Each structure stands twice: as structure tokens, then as C-alpha cells.
Amino acid sequence: MTADPFALTDDLWGLTNLPYAVASAQDWSPQVVSRLGGHVVGIAGLAAADGHRKWARAWSTPSLNAFLEQGPSSWQAARRWLQQLLSDDRRRDFVRPHLRPLDAVELHLAVDVADYVDFYASEHHATNVGKIFRPDGAALTPNWKHLPIGYHGRAGTVVVSGTDIVRPVGQRKTPADAAPQFGPSVRLDIEAEVGFVVGGETELGERVGVDRADEHIFGVGLFNDWSARDLQAWEYVPLGPFLGKSFASSLSAWITPMAALKEARIALPQQDPQPLPYLRGLEGAFGLDLALEVRLNGTLVSQPPYAQMYWGPGQMLAHLTVNGARLRNGDLFASGTVSGPEPQQRGSLLELSWSGSEPIRLEDGTERSFLQDGDEVTITATAPAVGGGRIALGEVSGRILPARD
Known part of the structure; x- marks a missing residue:
């Protein structure tokens, strides 16, 4: 009852x-x-x-x-x-x-998503990915600490939590392959993220500064940007993510208003070098103290701390619009994978298994490097509540179905 x-x-x-x-x-x-x-x-x-x-x-x-x-x-x-x-x-x-x-x-789905942008705002995630893919080079690209890196995603494939995810197919090519192959992704991954829902349209050419973030960021929903790492690795040079990301992204059914997260507002980690003025604002950018948990088939596999994110949501919005790109009601932008400094705080299987070299063990005794058909992923989070205690954010979950013929 x-x-x-x-x-x-x-x-x-x-x-x-x-x-x-x-x-x-x-x-x-x-x-x-x-x-x-x-x-x-x-x-x-x-x-x-x-x-x-x-x-x-x-x-x-x-x-x-x-x-x-x-x-x-x-x-x-x-x-x-x-x-x-x-x-x-x-x-x-x-x-x-x-x-x-x-x-x-x-x-x-709570929002008719107008446009969708995904950022890459965690220094720990970006560093881990850089070490995995560029072991002999610098972990971070030269531009990473100067601007919030992002890409424009596919709004039409944002789905509500609980929607089954069909394993994507596409081209993939490993260094050992003489030619690309076509078929289902064999390195299907998760990305534990936080999504931000936008309201209040702007005119083409108008810029939204860091200090105006509260005029447009309505609320927050947990977000899983499912990623086919093998498709992504072959296609992303030179233009970035495409089919490896666009097949599905899951958004929580519940959108927590920013007003409920007043006690979760925190200062960002020190940003060095100092960002350009349009990314600083007069009042300063803010972060959020959100405690995420990622479960795979019921096993807690990660606890990513959003408080560790390098770039804040106001900075992401300011950068998104600094060239005059307009905002529309229902725009959605996501933080990119949330990862912390500790191994158990990594927000993707790519990092947790270190690209498959260190599989993680589940409570049923099986191991995972990447997702298998039938796997179910659930991301939850809590935040400090106004007046004490904590509030819950709506979960985001999805189950992997086999690729279609």
C-alpha cells in the first residue's frame, strides 16, 4: 500500500x-x-x-x-x-x-527536445580517455582547459528512462584489421551524465553569459549517453562523434528544478589557466554537489561525484551561445561523463575496465568489459536538500536488446 x-x-x-x-x-x-x-x-x-x-x-x-x-x-x-x-x-x-x-x-519523456549538445566537462574522464587512446601523448588536448568541449547530438533519439536500447550496428575497424567490418557494436558502453533542460528562447546572434544561466537553466535530469566505442573510434576522425552516439541517449523521466538544488551549489575546482572573461562572469560560475551511483544488473559499479566536474553548467551554456547560436524551449545539454579521481568513481565502462584490460566483476560472478545483450544499467543520484537532509533525482535506466537484422 x-x-x-x-x-x-x-x-x-x-x-x-x-x-x-x-x-x-x-x-x-x-x-x-x-x-x-x-x-x-x-x-x-x-x-x-x-x-x-x-x-x-x-x-x-x-x-x-x-x-x-x-x-x-x-x-x-x-x-x-x-x-x-x-x-x-x-x-x-x-x-x-x-x-x-x-x-x-x-x-x-518530459521534454520535446529541441536541440541537444553533449559536453566533455570532467577533467578526470577526459584524462582517463586520453591515457587510454593516446598512451604516448598528452592526456588532455591543448584546448581542453580553455573551453568546454562539446558536440551537437541527435535530439530525436533522446528517450525516456526505461526505454529498451537496441544494440547499434555500423562500421568498425581495429588496428589489426586490414579493412573495416560491418556489424553490431562489440564495445557498447555507458556514460553517466547530468542533463540540463533549457527554457526561454533567445534571438539568433544573442549571447547568454555565465551570470544569466538561471534565466534559462530550468532543471536537471540524469542522463546516460550510450556509446558504441568501436564505431566511435573508427568514425570520429576528423569530425567527432556520429553513429557511435546518435542511436540513443536516455533521460530521466523526472526533471529536478534548479530551485530544488540551491543547497547543492558549490564552487568549481580551481581552473588553471584562468578561463577567458566570457567563461568567468561577474558573479562566478558554479558547480553542483550531486552524488551519482551506477548499477549494472543490480551491482553497484561506480559512484561518480558531480562535484568534481571542471566546467560548470553556466559555463557550458555561455560557450554554447557565445557564437550567437540561439536557445529554444526544450533545449538539452549534457555534462559529458562524470568521473572522479578514484577508480571506483569512473562513469563509463571504458574507464572502469580500462578499455577491456581490467574487467569488472558483478555480484553474480560474471565479468564485464562492455555491455552484453540483456544487461540493464541504472543511474541514480542524490543532492543536499534545502533545509537539511537530501533529495533524490529521478533515475535513468535502460536494458540492452540484441541488434536487429
């Missing part, structure tokens, strides 16, 4: 969290919802019944995009209203008809 949401004793999914998702139920068409404990809150119906027509219209749609368009003042006001309503003992009977148990709804 699902616990009474008004009798919560912890903050993981309490009033300091209140994430957003899109859900449908037997008597609900897909619409924007929130969450309180083990219940989903039908905020479109609540807003309509309480006279908030602007929010009701936006939340009655099957994506967050209409709400994202309303901008930060509306985001903040809606959150204050929802917190006050759900904490008011006198209005519980008003709220209850708009609650559904979590297991009675189906969750959908």
Missing part, C-alpha cells in the same frame, strides 16, 4: 524536491505532473481548480515546453504555490483527488 504523501518522514521526494515529469493514467491524458513521496500530483487539474489558468494550460500539454516558455519568474511562482498548497493541512481534501500512486501512471 502506498504511504500517505502527507505523512512523509524524509525529504527524498518531499516538499523540498517537487520534480516535474509527464505522465498518463487511466483517466489522464499525458500531462505535466509533480511528485510527492510515492504519489504523482496532477498539477494541471490542481492549477485549474485553484484558478491558475496560465499554469493549467501549460501543464495540460504532453511536454514541459509550454511551461519552459513562461520563464524563470513563472517557474519560481509556480513552485511557491505548489509548496504552499501541498503543505497546507487545511487543503488536503482539495489535493487528494489529484493524486495517483506512482505505479498507477505511465511516465513519458
Whole structure:
């Protein structure tokens, strides 16, 4: 039996969290919802019944995009209203008809993704990858500490958590092969990342500085950028990731608003050399203290610390737009693989198994260097909560299916 949401004793999914998702139920068409404990809150119906027509219209749609368009003042006001309503003992009977148990709804992709950019913001991940692929050269490329490196991905293959992932096929060529081969990827990997959902459109040519990040970054969702390392290695020179990345990327169904992460804001690690002024801002860029956990078939294989990331989300957004590229409601950018300095903090199997030379052992006694068909990966995270305790971020998971003929 699902616990009474008004009798919560912890903050993981309490009033300091209140994430957003899109859900449908037997008597609900897909619409924007929130969450309180083990219940989903039908905020479109609540807003309509309480006279908030602007929010009701936006939340009655099957994506967050209409709400994202309303901008930060509306985001903040809606959150204050929802917190006050759900904490008011006198209005519980008003709220209850708009609650559904979590297991009675189906969750959908919360955002109609407009554009998607993936960054490469972890110094530890970039260093590990450099050591693996360039053992006789410098681990970091000359530009790495001067700008947040990224690539433009495929928005149409961002899928909601829980979606099965079909093993991709393509060309691959090892140094020992005389010619490329075609077939299913044999080095299928994960990338434990954090995604940032953007709202508030800008004009072509407009730049969004570091200090304006809060005007546009709406919230955070855990992200798994599935990667076919063998396809990637053959195709990425000279233009970067393509088919090795574009087959699927998974986003949590729940988007945690930035307002819920105020206590998670931290200073970035020291950046040396000092970034150019457009990446510094007047108030300074920020990082986030998020504790990630990666499980493969139930075995905890990694605990990546997002607090160790070199480039912050505001810097990524500033660099994304510094050339005048416009923002659209529903834009998504991701951090790149989150890795820490310790072996158990590496956010990809490429690093955890050191490109297959050091397979990891699972609780069932089997070993993995890369993903096998049937494997299931789940990424979870928590963050410090406003007022103490911690909140949970929505998990992102996916199971690998065999390649199709």
C-alpha cells in the first residue's frame, strides 16, 4: 500500500524536491505532473481548480515546453504555490483527488527536445580517455582547459528512462584489421551524465553569459549517453562523434528544478589557466554537489561525484551561445561523463575496465568489459536538500536488446 504523501518522514521526494515529469493514467491524458513521496500530483487539474489558468494550460500539454516558455519568474511562482498548497493541512481534501500512486501512471519523456549538445566537462574522464587512446601523448588536448568541449547530438533519439536500447550496428575497424567490418557494436558502453533542460528562447546572434544561466537553466535530469566505442573510434576522425552516439541517449523521466538544488551549489575546482572573461562572469560560475551511483544488473559499479566536474553548467551554456547560436524551449545539454579521481568513481565502462584490460566483476560472478545483450544499467543520484537532509533525482535506466537484422 502506498504511504500517505502527507505523512512523509524524509525529504527524498518531499516538499523540498517537487520534480516535474509527464505522465498518463487511466483517466489522464499525458500531462505535466509533480511528485510527492510515492504519489504523482496532477498539477494541471490542481492549477485549474485553484484558478491558475496560465499554469493549467501549460501543464495540460504532453511536454514541459509550454511551461519552459513562461520563464524563470513563472517557474519560481509556480513552485511557491505548489509548496504552499501541498503543505497546507487545511487543503488536503482539495489535493487528494489529484493524486495517483506512482505505479498507477505511465511516465513519458518530459521534454520535446529541441536541440541537444553533449559536453566533455570532467577533467578526470577526459584524462582517463586520453591515457587510454593516446598512451604516448598528452592526456588532455591543448584546448581542453580553455573551453568546454562539446558536440551537437541527435535530439530525436533522446528517450525516456526505461526505454529498451537496441544494440547499434555500423562500421568498425581495429588496428589489426586490414579493412573495416560491418556489424553490431562489440564495445557498447555507458556514460553517466547530468542533463540540463533549457527554457526561454533567445534571438539568433544573442549571447547568454555565465551570470544569466538561471534565466534559462530550468532543471536537471540524469542522463546516460550510450556509446558504441568501436564505431566511435573508427568514425570520429576528423569530425567527432556520429553513429557511435546518435542511436540513443536516455533521460530521466523526472526533471529536478534548479530551485530544488540551491543547497547543492558549490564552487568549481580551481581552473588553471584562468578561463577567458566570457567563461568567468561577474558573479562566478558554479558547480553542483550531486552524488551519482551506477548499477549494472543490480551491482553497484561506480559512484561518480558531480562535484568534481571542471566546467560548470553556466559555463557550458555561455560557450554554447557565445557564437550567437540561439536557445529554444526544450533545449538539452549534457555534462559529458562524470568521473572522479578514484577508480571506483569512473562513469563509463571504458574507464572502469580500462578499455577491456581490467574487467569488472558483478555480484553474480560474471565479468564485464562492455555491455552484453540483456544487461540493464541504472543511474541514480542524490543532492543536499534545502533545509537539511537530501533529495533524490529521478533515475535513468535502460536494458540492452540484441541488434536487429
